[in-house]
Amino acid sequence: MQLSIPLARALTLGLLACAAAPALAALPQPVRAMIDAAIATGDETKVRTVLELARATNPSDAAEVNAIEAEYDIILARIAEAEAAAEQEAIRTSGLLENWSGKGELGAFQSTGNADNVGITAGLGLVREGINWRHKLSGRADYQESEGVVTREQYLAAYEPNYKLSDRLYAYGLAQYERDRFQGFSARYSASGGLGYDVLTGESMTLSVKAGPAWRRTELVGGASSSSFAGLAAADFDWKLAETISLTQDASALVQSGSSTFISDTGLVAKLSGKVSVRLSYTLEHDTAPPQGAVKTDTLSRVTLIYDF
Structure with a gap:
């Protein structure tokens, strides 16, 4: 799934907010920065790969990585729902010669x-x-x-x-x-x-x-x-x-x-x-x-x- 730059930024902001939570404080800052950089690209495959690497290289922080991924999935689902609703609205309001x-x-x-x-x-x-x-x-x-x-x-x-x-x-x-x-x-x-x-x-x-x-x-x-x-x-x-x-x-x-x-x-x-x-x-x-x-x-x-x- 390839997201547009505005949607990628929305994901980054949402997940950065999660980073401030006490439960995620143990994750090393360089690892967190790597995850945020992957999210900013809007490339879901890249994000999944980086999260998997973060888990493998920081096994003691697996819970924090899992929490980031869970939040990532929630935001992805919300974006998909918003895009589907926008697409249906565009179809409903389109002219006879459109689409x-x-x-x-x-x-x-x-x-x-x-x-x-x-x-x-x-x-x-x-x-x-x-x-x-x-x-x-x-x-x-x-x-x-x-x-x-x-x-x-x-x-x-x-x-x-x-x-x-x-x-x-x-x-x-x-x-x-x-x-x-x-x-x-x-x-x-x-x-x-x-x-x-x-x-x-x-x-x-x-x-x-x-x-x-x-x-x-x-x-x-x-x-x-x-x-x-x-x-x-x-x-x-x-x-x-x-x-x-x-x-x-x-x-x-x-x-x-x-x-x-x-x-x-x-x-x-x-x-x-x-x-x-x-x-x-x-x-x-x-x-x-x-x-x-x-x-x-x-x-x-x-x-x-x-x-x-």
């Missing part, structure tokens, strides 16, 4: 010679964490030309609000828009709501799942349209393999009468520096009954740069 974090992705290619190809892939993901609510916004665009002819044009935008029912359980809503003329539809709208659960919440591995009823309307390129009720299930898995390398796996299934859709997106992310990373990904989308002329399975490999903000 957003996210990442942007961009990848592009161009080739000339026997064939002229140009393509671009871009994505944006935003998250706003509140006390009870979490809001997610996402978008993606893929565009490709080959010899001047458009061979891919795919767009997606989604909004997902979550209401936290407990530390891990939440209720979700989802509104999504898709456009992919090469898959046979000019627009596809989806809406869903249900429950989600954070199965894993560790620092190196997280897993969240959700499921609920859904409704989808598809507008085909030819002009026909259809609407139907469906069921949605999805999983979001992230695994930090090393300090700078992570594996991501997102999967979803929207099952309905007619054409059901199954999507898998697997990615490998490597941090380059600071907030910049590179991502290699492979996306597979399978429609069980696509419009006439469209293939059932569509795949896309991407190489993108990611900027976290």
